[in-house]
Amino acid sequence: MTFILAHRGSAGTHPENTMEAFIAAEKAGADGIELDVQLTADGEIAVIHDLTVDRTTNGSGYVNEMTFSELSKLKANYHSLHFFKKSCRIPSLREVFLWLEGNNLLCNIELKNAVNPYKGMEEMVIALVNEFSLEKRVLISSFNHKSLVLCKEIDPVIETAPLYNEALYKPWDYAVSLGASGIHPKLKTISDQEILAAMDCGVAVRPYTVNKESDMKRLFAISCSAIITDFPGRAFRLREQY
Known part of the structure; x- marks a missing residue:
């Protein structure tokens, strides 16, 4: 079965990287x-994608220059008000x-440490x-593949997977060289045969x-290991056909 x-x-339906979005994902069948x-x-450890808070909140500035208390006071749904009225916060990883x-959900943590x-x-x-015994x-x-090697050195039990957005030759061999057991390619960079x-x-x-x-249908048809999607509800409904 392909995991979602x-x-x-x-x-796709809730402000990204908020507890509201995570709770909605669980309810959608992810x-x-x-x-x-x-x-x-x-x-x-704050849960946020960009280096700055500008795109996703009503604040401005770099995440690493703000305290978590300052971050938690921002509205994380500020630019999503057209479809989500409830006020949302930036959560900490501990809160998640x-x-x-x-x-019983899985949790894929992307380390934003490439820049x-x-x-x-x-x-x-x-x-x-x-x-939390979540190993x-x-x-x-991460896009920082050196960081993934370090993670395996710190705790060999935790699974790692390199992110990449350009075509790689035999990416499975590259993953093994990092000690990783998975790959997270941008969809258009990998063919069904390579998957x-x-x-x-x-x-x-x-x-x-x-x-x-x-x-989604194409990847479900070949039983791809998993897909990463903004619309888990849509994926769950389609997966039922397979």
Whole structure:
């Protein structure tokens, strides 16, 4: 069965990377959620995609220059008011983990450390994973592939997967060289044949961002390991056909 990972939660219907989006993803039938983390000025692990708060909130400035208290006062649905009226906040990873204790969802954590390396991020994230005993339910991905190697050194149990947005030759071999057991390619960079070849080699394939029904159907038909989508409800309904 192809797993459904809700990209930044149910980001197609709710403000991305908010508890509201994660809760909606669970209700929509997702098998897991995907989220992004960065470090604040006071060392908290915040769940937010961009380096700045400008696009997704009513604030302005860099995440790593703000305290978590300052971040939590912002409206995380500010630019989504046309379809979501309820006020939303930027959550911490701890808050998400506390919520995960009440369900069985998987959690794909993307480390946003490709531009800003965030020294110590890997240790902090994995320490929190260990605190909540979520090693078997967490998957760490990043465009910073050196960071993924470090994650495996810190805790070999946690699954890792490199993110990439350009075509790679035999990406399954590359994943193995990193100690990773999965790959997260941009959908258009990988063919069905390559997906099947990777899975035959024991490497899971989870393309992003799969929002079109035609793409979902194609990937369900070949039993792709998982899809990362903004519309988990749509994916769940289509998967029932397979």
